[in-house]
Amino acid sequence: MSSSLKVTPTPVSTRVFDGQKPGTSGLRKKVTEFMSPQYMENFIQCTLEAIGPSLVGCTLVVGGDGRHGMKEAVNNIIQLAAANGVGKLIVAQNGLMSTPAVSCVIRKRKTHGGIILTASHNPGGPDGDFGIKYNMDNGGPAPTEFTNRIHDLSQKIHTYHICSDLQCDFSQTGTYNYQVEDREFVVEVIDSFEDYNLMMKEIFDFESIKNYLKGTKVLFNALHGVTGPYVEKIFGEELGTGTDSFMKTNVLTDFGQGHPDPNLTYAADLVEAMAKGDFGFGAAFDGDGDRNMILGAKAFFVTPCDSLAVIANNLDCIPYFQKSPVTGYARSMPTSGALDRVAEKKGHDCYETPTGWKFFGNLLDAGKIQLCGEESFGTGSSHIREKDGIWAALAWLQILAARNLSVEELLKEHWKQYGRNFFTRYDYENCQAEPCNKMMAELQAFVDDQSNIGKKFIGHGATDKEYTVSKIDNFSYTDPVDGSVTTKQGIRIFFSDGSRIVFRLSGTGSSGATVRLYVDSYESEPDNFLKSASEMLSACVDVALQISKLKEYTGRDKPTVVT
Template sequence: MAIEFGTDGWRAVIADEFTFDNFKIVVQAIANYLNNNDKTDRGIFIGYDNRFLTEEFAQTAAEVLEGNGIEAIIAKEALPTPVTAFTIQEEELDGALMLTASHNPAQYHGIKFIPEYAGPALPEITDQIEEEVARVQKTNEINIKKLDNIKEIDPRAIYLDNLREVIDFSQFETGKLKILADPMYGAGLGYLTDIFSTTRIDTEEINNYRDPLFGGGMPEPTEAELTQLINKVKTEDYNIGLALDGDADRFGIITEEGEYLSPNQVLFLLLDHLLEDRGMTGGVARTVATTHMLDRIARKHDLDVYETPVGFKYIGNKMLKNDVIIGGEESGGLSIKGHIPEKDGLLACVLIVEMIMSRGKRLSKIIQEVEEKYGKLISERLDIECSPEQKPEVVKRIEEFDAEKIAEQKVIERITKDGMKFILEDGSWCLMRPSGTEPLIRIYVETSNHSLMSKIQSDVRERLKI
């Protein structure tokens, strides 16, 4: 069986491919990578989410690391991925293992390696780990040291203290707000109520206990999965709804009217806030699939825009190397200057509340004003199922896709950074790319109206024969 690292490590179905035997292979491969690169002096932190057998997998990871001469430090309780990443910086460690399948269904588990810079591992690191996985599978050389006691730490309070330095908490004393939070039974339980506990903001939680089945749904803060939160915010007089995915690195935002905001909308609202209300300076980092509203705002303020392939690992890398105010992706990840180079759903939620309090307006009104200032864009992603047998042929059509016009709009630029992206003469754009983790072809379109959106989607699908 081939074990491959996708955008965020290795994920598989528990008791099918995600077994203790295969898990030990992966941890041994990571230990080999650490030893090969002399990254064994400062220890490795092990964080984990609320999934089935997660504590047992964490114990096993510690025993494999210790068996390879690497100090293992384990979390006392389930932690969000951003808290795990923050702990690397706070404790000055060589990295961390995060045991999570993020927003995947309940039958999945996963593991990813977070390097010493506290952001997602880049391909040059995951490629080495994959090579070590293949080597361990051949040799079956796994070193294990049975442990009765493992060093434990609880970084929750320190992370929250640090977040209070990144966020302008003075805004939370200017008025009252009623928030409904949904951690979706995941690792973010209680974090949002703790963050606002010392302020005038009233925060209540739903789905705030551990359930490895995630209430029978998926721990993904999309409009389809947040119907309970949307209905309660709309009918019970809350000012905003905030949601987190299974490991709290992604977010969902609901207006006081019960409208779901896409991650693209949240990104451009927060960029406008950080520029206009905070006076921050620097560039903007976004993936090739993320809204160009960020570009419109950046142009008005004479800011650089850094476009990356899909995956927050590339955003995090830009934030490490460049002066970036905000970095984000359309799938729901963001971070800002002064914070870790890892996506953080908690940060996103608290920043939205900071913006509301700073402007003293309803969220729906703020959206209206920002879109009046910069113009409105409509973004949509189509996820089209594609069997493993079909996928190579469709990918070939994407690579060979060449057009002077799409939906009667002249093509003015062709970008091949990740998939095939076309910029059209009216500012619309479309991107075609295969998913790196699922049997899907994704088509992204952004334009100014629904009619043109449909025409572009139909034209592209017809040419790709999907």
């Protein structure tokens, strides 16, 4: 299908909106703010201008997670891109494309980059969140210098350029041609599943996974996010699972009024279904498809930290890595040290980075790592430059097929070999920002006072335990590829027994403040491997609450989410 139409670019006067500063995953705001007159147009205009001279004639990819406002945003991007000199847009049919699939298309088709319309795991709907982020030509999130350019431009914008008479039907695949003054502008609407599916087939042995699934029932929950169609096509049509293997695979603009975050709290229906024992493997995915949660039979929970370490230990089961030698791994700083132990035994490098997938990009591009992940349910590899939920589930199924083990058996074997890092994360969501900032300032003062090293605390939990502070800092990172330095990434307090607590204010919300407390403790005694994390970490959590006075500052007796 094709059409040819002359369209006219028009300058539109606008005003500056405060707060258009992208974070680690783009700009996220409430839908009501994003959809206010000219707000979205401003931000898209500034994003396009930040590309610089190479914008003219370039090719960009556009896709999103299906949340409320996405189709309006796709239409705006088409109209603004046409007016600003973009040569071609590759747009997902109906706008729907997972974040990993956008990265795949950028890399496969060698485009200049792409615009992703998502607020990831944040709620959707008219009262929910919306987000826009830019990915570079390597398929990964824009670095800080690029997002800073967007913000700088947003503080002085007075005009945006738009072809408001351009109306493209992106519900149908095909190529649409437009004449913008003396330039040609092309919109190619694609099936967003095709390139991604081909890539998965190149990475994994679908036939062996299909054979494994003949003897193991599986259950996938897409939480009404963009992965729904991918799940049905890959696991259903390609791998032969039945319709009883799918939950919430229809894409809804408000995610069914749920929270599209794949954890034990927001995917409780998956946990409940898995607990009955009918399914041997389960997985949930977030709104835009880059996060995952893995469960075994009877809802045996695999922490993201353990998931990353288990995949690292078994990469040789995956055909892609049989052809691509592994040299290293990376994890975000809050993630437990389980991966480090695998790297040490295998003789590979292991990098500790700030939170934010863009920090893995340099390491991947330089060939220093082939696998990376973070405790916030994100796992990925060198196949793209984003975390990838469906890839992680396929990796697990490939490993289980090769090892002929259940999820629980594989974890127990791993702990027997490496010991177990007990890990938990407490999220206190939508807290008042001012007291949270004060709390972090007090924690920084604790770090600055080096006399606190050696200080002892008694933690009250399942059993009382004494903890001695051995090291304190605010994590900073020097990129081994480009030498850039990133500071103040989280307060870390280490104890002499190997335990560690970390405090961060999250940058992925659209309002208020989210305090995250991470607790990590290594256990080498086999008799303790099967104990619960809540039991094993309760005393250390108590010490964290004592030091931070978190309850007093947040006014919360308990966290919103415990992972």
